[in-house]
Amino acid sequence: MALIETVDLCQRHGERYTLKNTSIRVDQGEVFALIGPTGAGKTTLLRLIDLLDPPTSGKLYFDGMDVTESERLRFKIRRRMAFVLQKPVVFNISVFDNIAYGLKWRGKRRDDIRDKVNSILEVVDLTPYKNRNARTLSGGEAQRVAIARAIAIEPEVLLLDEPTANLDPISTAKIEESILRIANQHDTAIIMATHDMAQGHRLADRIGVLIDGELLQMGDPREVFNLPSSREVAELVGVENIIDGVITSSQEGIAVIDIGGTAIEAVSDYAVGDKVSACIKPEDITLIISKSASSARNTLASEITKVVVIGSLARVELDCGFPLVVLVTKRSVEELNLGSKVKVYASFKATRVHTIKRSEGN
Numbered sequence: 038m039a040l041i042e043t044v045d046l047c048q049r050h051g052e053r054y055t056l057k058n059t060s061i062r063v064d065q066g067e068v069f070a071l072i073g074p075t076g077a078g079k080t081t082l083l084r085l086i087d088l089l090d091p092p093t094s095g096k097l098y099f100d101g102m103d104v105t106e107s108e109r110l111r112f113k114i115r116r117r118m119a120f121v122l123q124k125p126v127v128f129n130i131s132v133f134d135n136i137a138y139g140l141k142w143r144g145k146r147r148d149d150i151r152d153k154v155n156s157i158l159e160v161v162d163l164t165p166y167k168n169r170n171a172r173t174l175s176g177g178e179a180q181r182v183a184i185a186r187a188i189a190i191e192p193e194v195l196l197l198d199e200p201t202a203n204l205d206p207i208s209t210a211k212i213e214e215s216i217l218r219i220a221n222q223h224d225t226a227i228i229m230a231t232h233d234m235a236q237g238h239r240l241a242d243r244i245g246v247l248i249d250g251e252l253l254q255m256g257d258p259r260e261v262f263n264l265p266s267s268r269e270v271a272e273l274v275g276v277e278n279i280i281d282g283v284i285t286s287s288q289e290g291i292a293v294i295d296i297g298g299t300a301i302e303a304v305s306d307y308a309v310g311d312k313v314s315a316c317i318k319p320e321d322i323t324l325i326i327s328k329s330a331s332s333a334r335n336t337l338a339s340e341i342t343k344v345v346v347i348g349s350l351a352r353v354e355l356d357c358g359f360p361l362v363v364l365v366t367k368r369s370v371e372e373l374n375l376g377s378k379v380k381v382y383a384s385f386k387a388t389r390v391h392t393i394k395r396s397e398g399n
Contacts, residue, residue, distance in 0.1 A: 038101050040065045040226050041086060041194060046095035048081050048250075055081045057250045058095070065193065066224040068216070070231055070241035073273065078250040079230035080123075083196045086228065087120045100193075119187035123199040125179040127171035132163060135171045135182050139190040153189060160222065161185045161215045177201075177208020181215060188219055195219065197229035201236065213240060234274055238262060246270050264391055268314050271393065277362045278317040281395065284309055291334075291387055299358035302334040303390035312395040319364035321389040324353065324381045326373060331384035337361075341379045344370060351375075357383055 039062035048056040056078045063069045071079045084090045085097065088104065088111045096105050099117070104110045128135050133154055140150045158164040161181040166174065171182050180200060187195060200216070201209040217240065220227050231237055237244050238258045246254045246261060254266040265271035271279050282296035284307050292305040294315055307313055328336050339357035351370045355361040361383055365375075375381070 039063060039098070040100055041228070042098040043082075043086065044096040044098070046082070046085055046097065047093045048078075048085060048090070049093040054093075055250050056085070056092075059247075059250075059252045061245055061252070061255065063194075063226050063228055065226050066220060067242045068220050068227045068229070068240055070229050070237035070244045071247055072231055072234060072237045072244055073247035074232060077247040079232075079247055080198055081250075082247070083120065083198055083228065083230055086194075087118055087196055088115050089120075116190075117192060118194040118196065119190060119192035120196040121180075121183050121187050121198065121200060123202050125176070125183035127174070127179050127182050129170065129172050131168050132171050132174070132182055133158075133167040136185045136189050138186060143190065157185045157189055160188070160218050162211055175208065177204045177211060180204065180208070180212055184212070184215060184219075188223060188225065191223065192225065194226045194228065197227065199230055199232065201231075201233065209236075216240060234262075246273060248273065263318075265316065265393065268393055268395070271314070271316050276316045277319055278315075278322075280315045280317070280359055280361075282313060282315060284311045284313060292392070294390075294392070296359050299337065301337070301390065302387040303392050304388050305390075305392040307392060307394055314393045314395055316391040316393060317361070317385060317389060319352070319362045321385055322361070322363040323384045324363055324365055324369065324373065324375065325384055326381060328382050331382065333384045334387040335390070336382050336384045339381055339383045341375060341377055341381060343377060344375055346370065355381070355383055 041063040044060050046056055046059045047054060059082060073079055085092050096103055099114045102110060104114050136154045136157055137150050158167055161184060163181055201212050219225055241258055244258050244261045245252055248269050254261055254270050262274050265274055268279060280296050282294040284292045285295045286293045287309055290304055292303050294301050294303055303315055325331055337357040339355040341353060342356050343354040345352045346367050349367050351365050351367050353363045353365055
């Protein structure tokens with residue numbers, strides 16, 4: 038049985054739906070990330086799960102209990118959850134007392150509070166700051182205090198809204214490390230909203246993709262990032278090569294896709310005549326000088342239009358009848374003498390082409 042389950046949750050403000058028929062299940066000890074652009078409905082869903090707002094329609098279950106409308110249950114269940122906002126709230130007292138606040142409010146013994154807070158300070162790597170006034174901390178440190186205060190009451194569900202927004206990489210890394218420790222050591226279900234795609238990939242056991250209030254895809258990070266279910270999801274997760282075409286033939290699972298007169302082959306079950314988008318990751322494409330140097334099904338004559346070197350890697354833009362972006366090493370750029378207007382072949386396997394069926398209007 039899932040610890041948290043939503044069934045067809047909807048939220049409407051005036052005539053506009055900010056959340057539409059959203060159904061998710063989150064188990065104990067699982068890290069579930071909601072990814073999507075700003076305004077997608079991520080915070081709306083977190084507020085509904087935390088029982089701060091009633092839904093326009095739909096159901097919310099906690100540990101099998103329908104808590105959608107029962108005021109008595111809502112108050113009881115809220116004590117089993119904690120919500121950390123995007124902008125951390127800390128009190129004008131020491132870090133130790135901030136973390137102890139909820140425990141004192143619940144009437145815990147002083148010795149128990151001391152032991153609990155000291156233990157949590159280690160989890161969030163704040164022991165040296167325990168006597169500092171929390172208002173004097175950096176943004177990342179204050180966010181860790183807010184997370185520590187939330188887990189001090191041992192919630193079964195921890196809700197995090199953009200926990201590392203606007204923080205520097207070092208602070209972000211420390212908070213991410215804390216989140217993983219909490220999930221592993223406390224078996225807490227964590228539901229976090231983030232627009233940081235890489236963060237969702239790093240932390241989550243499963244990911245839900247929210248766009249315009251709709252849950253478009255849900256699955257493990259590898260599936261969502263490598264096999265997006267729609268063009269909207271592909272664009273969100275950073276697939277750079279999304280090329281529209283039509284399937285002109287299909288045999289034994291290998292489809293030929295016509296892209297404005299250029300043909301590529303892909304492993305696909307779609308039928309002849311279907312309009313599709315072909316997704317190809319830049320790192321799955323190889324650049325070669327001679328066509329005979331590749332055994333891949335796709336080897337396209339191309340002309341380089343732009344090369345941008347970033348550290349040890351290079352982003353190469355091609356024209357092969359349609360635009361294509363390739364990611365290669367800086368060493369390859371130097372060895373192959375790659376530059377603007379250089380003629381090359383773009384080579385990639387049919388198994389590395391992910392096809393998405395387009396809607397009739399596209």
